[in-house]
Amino acid sequence: MIPSRDEWQAALELRHGRERQKSFSSAVVAVCGLGGLGSNIAVALARAGIGKLILIDFDRVDLTNLHRQQYKAEQIGRLKTEALSENLKEIAPYTALETHTVRIDRENAAALLKEADIVCEAFDDAEYKAMLVDTVTEKMPGKYLIAASGMAGLGSANDIKTRRLTNRFYLCGDEVSDAADEIGLVSARVMLCAAHQAHAVLQILAKEA
């Protein structure tokens, strides 16, 4: 039996404090890319009781994703937007979800991200990361942006950091470990970086960043 919305909210308020939970529950956060970073960010934010998540990815779940991304074996072949929505609804049924199965680019970004207070960049490709940072800072300067760079391989977990580069732009990762140079992406270190991004979101909303 799933608890009611009121019971759910009361439990979150008990954990996080009433005022803090109010800002979490009224926030809209966009997750751009639903891979190792984005799927883990979304799970953390849904659990924290973020009001609404905008989930954006054009891709489908592949066997090679399952070692680090929050999908299940039976979801191979499904759209990531749909599969992740299902999983999030099981975890946190009262988090509102808006999905866009599309590749974000300079032209469509402003419309897709319009409602978001905070944007998480969670792409795999370095040029797409730079493109989103450029587009958000140029066209949507009022939004908070949390990007990630450098989380591949088996380097120290402690090298993953959050740096605040401007008032509204945060960068998480070790900034050097390239997925192309290393053994690739390993679940726990990618989750660490995703956790840094999700935590930055919560800190911003709690005004403790």
Added chain:
Amino acid sequence: MVRINGEAADAAGKSIAEYLAGTAYDTGRIAVERNGDIVPKARYDETVLMDEDVVEIVSFVGGG
């Protein structure tokens, strides 16, 4: 002097585009922060670095 990634650089008077052209940075993979703001790529040509500017160039690497 302009401080770029923590080091003094003789870049005053150059635009960001001119400065980057003399480096190995791949402009498709970077973000440039100058005095607390990200400079959009569309403004690299017109943004001229000045004495005492503090600049940080972030290079993105793949993985996510």
